[in-house]
Amino acid sequence: MTRFTGVSLIVSFAVLAAGCARTDTAQPSMAGNSTTPAGQAPVPSVPPPGSPPPAPAASAAPDGQPGSNAQGAATLQFQTQIKEYLRIHNEAETKVPNLKRTNDPQEIADREALLAKAIQTLRANAKIGDIFAPEYQPYFIKIVQDDFATRPARDRRALIDELPKNMKVDVNTVYPTTIALATFPAALLRKLPDLPPELEYRLVARSLILRDVKANLIVDILRDVVPTIPS
């Protein structure tokens, strides 16, 4: 358990570090305050409801301009939140039996439920936007919407058709095991910031969710990200 947690932490931080490096250099930037210190929330720049997401600053401002730094700060902030979530996840892992390979599916189900319960308790006050914080929501929205916009109509429709519909998603609740996890578009996954193995992105109806893989728990939600299909 301890060894697993240690390895897991190393892997997670390596992945996060790689994510930072990648997103700082390769991702589009957002306009904002370049002087925001790392780890401190930059000035929120949330668009009013219904307004289109802002254009990425990278296309408007060359690297080194204020937009890029604001983007970097936002990404760093996101990854700080991910790190904080991992701390909670790892603490919860210490409170439940180790997950081993087993012939008994009951053991897997019990362990998953216990881990979920432990995380739910540790995050009792969790709310939407704790991790997908408002200051970088436009960034995520833009990535997803740009990705869908570049797909052929048939592909876009197939992706949207596969997403679970009429499913109520809430932060800190278990993802219903009776509902299929829709395939996450591989090309889109490449454009989003990296996550440690404990977490994954998923699309549910029009929302982008963060899901804890081992606990099958919905960690955060970004609503109205997936475009609708014009009728």
Place this chain on the structure above:
Amino acid sequence: MVGVRMMSHSLKRFVPVILMLAVATVVAAAVTEQRQIPQMSAAPNTRPPVGKDSVKFLVLGDTGTGDTAQFQVAAQVWKSRQVFPYEFAIMLGDNIYGSERPQDFAQKFERPYKALLDANIPFYAAIGNHDDPNQRYYKPFGMNGNRFYSYQKKDTQFFVLDSNYMDKDQQAWLEKELRESNAKWKIAYFHHPLYSSGGAHGSEIDLRMIIEPLFIKYGVNVVFAGHEHFYERLKPQKGIHYFTSGGAAKLRSGDIMKTPLTAKGFDTEQSYMLVEIDGDVLRFQTISRRGNVVDSGEITLASRPETKS
């Protein structure tokens, strides 16, 4: 007696007519069947393996319904083993549909395949979109706690992917495994087909763009996928042989669309595959729920398949 003789005589007059009618009926039935069951050819039951020291395995896709069809296919799968003694089974995902309570594992996996499990036939599963990734901890699925993994049987290496979530870690792992593999045969399998004529889903183009270059670069020979609830053998794509076999319990009847991709399609009945790798030759046969061989053929290393059905 006279009456009998007279009847025989009058019957004789109708023999040519009866024969003609019979032939016409058979031809009409065959034509109708061809129309209803595209590209299916009824053939004898499971054929035995050819090689003595070959790698023999079973291919099952989209199994976990727990319904009558799954049990019927499973019974046929066991019958096939009496002729074709496969040593292990690969599962192409959607191993457990719906809820995943312990009783679901029993009804949707352990009971249907009890004979195989009792015979200690190992299963090596891939994760489908209906599967909780924590199935990797379920020992009978042979995943050893991993969402993606590889294993080797004699001169064949299998690369099992989680096509639901192709992140960078998995891509890096796949490239490393393929690069380091010295196996004669490289076989990849996962849930979503890179090429498909399915009307409901179709080809998984996103995934294809990312992993097919690796398959080409490192010489993957054959790819198996499920997701589509039918059987389709694709025409070789960029030198790789693709099979979709996602109808071992679920069936999406009539879902194979007419596309230039299909070499052989079967979507009117559930099916599974039996595969033998014998030196430079891979032999496959696809068996229907009723036990008919609906497709078969050989793939020789670096060649196109020669079909026999």
